Amino acid sequence: NAGVTQTPKFQVLKTGQSMTLQCAQDMNHEYMSWYRQDPGMGLRLIHYSVGAGITDQGEVPNGYNVSRSTTEDFPLRLLSAAPSQTSVYFCAVTDSTSGTEAFFGQGTRLTVV
Amino acid sequence: GENVEQHPSTLSVQEGDSAVIKCTYSDSASNYFPWYKQELGKRPQLIIDIRSNVGEKKDQRIAVTLNKTAKHFSLHITETQPEDSAVYFCAAHDYKLSFGAGTTVTVRA
Numbered sequence: 001n002a003g004v005t006q007t008p009k010f011q012v013l014k015t016g017q018s019m020t021l022q023c024a025q026d027m028n029h030e031y032m033s034w035y036r037q038d039p040g041m042g043l044r045l046i047h048y049s050v051g052a053g054i055t056d057q058g059e060v061p062n063g064y065n066v067s068r069s070t071t072e073d074f075p076l077r078l079l080s081a082a083p084s085q086t087s088v089y090f091c092a093v094t095d096s097t098s099g100t101e102a103f104f105g106q107g108t109r110l111t112v113v
Numbered sequence: 114g115e116n117v118e119q120h121p122s123t124l125s126v127q128e129g130d131s132a133v134i135k136c137t138y139s140d141s142a143s144n145y146f147p148w149y150k151q152e153l154g155k156r157p158q159l160i161i162d163i164r165s166n167v168g169e170k171k172d173q174r175i176a177v178t179l180n181k182t183a184k185h186f187s188l189h190i191t192e193t194q195p196e197d198s199a200v201y202f203c204a205a206h207d208y209k210l211s212f213g214a215g216t217t218v219t220v221r222a
Contacts, residue, residue, distance in 0.1 A: 033209070040122065042202060042214040043157070058209065059114065090156065092210070099145025099164070099206040104156040 002026055006091045006105025013081040013112045021076040021108050023091030029103075031094045032074040036060065036087040037107075043090065049074055081112045115140040117205050119213025127221050132190040134216045136203035139184065145206035146179060146186050151215075152199045160201075161188070193220045 007022045023032065033048035035058075045058030049068040063085060065077040078085060091105040116139040126132045138146075147162035163170045163177045163186065170177050174193075179186040190197055198220045203213040 035212075040214060042119070043212040045209060045211065048209055059211075094210075099147075099210075101147065101159045101162070102149075102157075102210060104158070106156055 004091060004093050004103050004105040006089075006108060008108060009106060011108060011110050013078070013110065015081060015083060015112060017081050019078050019081065021078075021089055021091075021110075023074045023076070023105055024072055025074075025093045025103075026072065027093055027095070027103065028071065029093045029095040030071065031096060032068070033058070033092045033102075034064070034066065034074070034076045035090045035092060036085075037090060038087050046076065046089075078110075081110075083112045086110060086112045115143055115205050115207050115209075115211040117203060117211050117213040119203050119216060121216060122214065123217045123219075125219045125221060126193050128193055128195060130193055132188075132193055132197070132218055132220075134188045134201055134203065134218075135185060136187070136205075136213050137183075137185045138205040138211075140205070140207050141181075141184065142207045143205040146177070147204050147206070147210075148175075148177060148188050149202045149204065149212075150199045151202065157202060190218075193218075195220050195222055 005024045030051045034046040035043040047066040049055045089108045092102040094102045119136045144165040149157035150160045151157040176189045200215045
C-alpha cells in the first residue's frame with residue numbers, strides 16, 4: 001500500500017520544454033489536487049479533480065494542464081516551462097469533498113533554467 | 114474564493130514554552146480547518162483538525178480553537194520540544210482546501 005506516489009522527485013527543465021508530473025494513488029479516493037509551494041507563499045492550488053473525468057482550476061492554473069481518466073492517476077502537464085514555474089509541486093489526495101485529511105505525495109522539486 | 118491569512122510568519126520559542134499560531138479565513142461556508150506540519154525536505158502531514166461545529170480540540174500537547182463568528186482559528190503547542198521545529202500550515206476547506214502562507218517555528222534548546 002504505497003498511498004500517494006509522485007514522480008519524479010527532482011527535475012531540471014530548459015525554458016520552453018514540456019513535461020508531465022505523475023501522481024498515482026492506491027487509496028481509492030475521489031478527490032485529487034496539485035499544489036505548488038514557494039517560499040513565503042504557502043501551498044497554492046493549481047488544479048483539482050473530484051473524480052474521474054472531472055477537473056477544475058484552482059488559484060494558479062495558468063501554464064498547467066491536467067486530466068483525470070482514472071481514479072488512480074492525476075498527471076500535471078507543463079506545456080512550455082517558464083522560470084516562474086520553478087517550485088516544489090505536491091499532489092494531494094482526500095476521500096471526499098466535504099473536508100478530510102489530505103495525503104500528500106513526496107513532492108517534485110522543479111527547476112526551470 | 115477562500116483567503117487564509119496566517120501569523121506570524123516566523124516564531125522562535127524556548128524549549129518548554131508555548132507556541133501560538135493564528136489564522137483567519139474569509140469564506141463563512143468553510144467548515145473544516147486542518148493544521149499541517151512540514152519538516153525540512155518532507156511532505157506536509159496532518160497534525161490536528163477541527164470542524165465548524167466544534168470550538169476546541171486537543172491532542173496531547175497540541176490544541177486548536179475555532180471562533181466561527183470572528184472567522185479565526187489558532188494552533189497552540191504547549192511544552193515545546195526540539196522536534197516541534199518545522200513549518201506549520203493552517204488551511205480552510207469550503208469545497209477545496211486553501212492554505213495559509215506558513216509559520217516557521219524554531220524551538221531553542
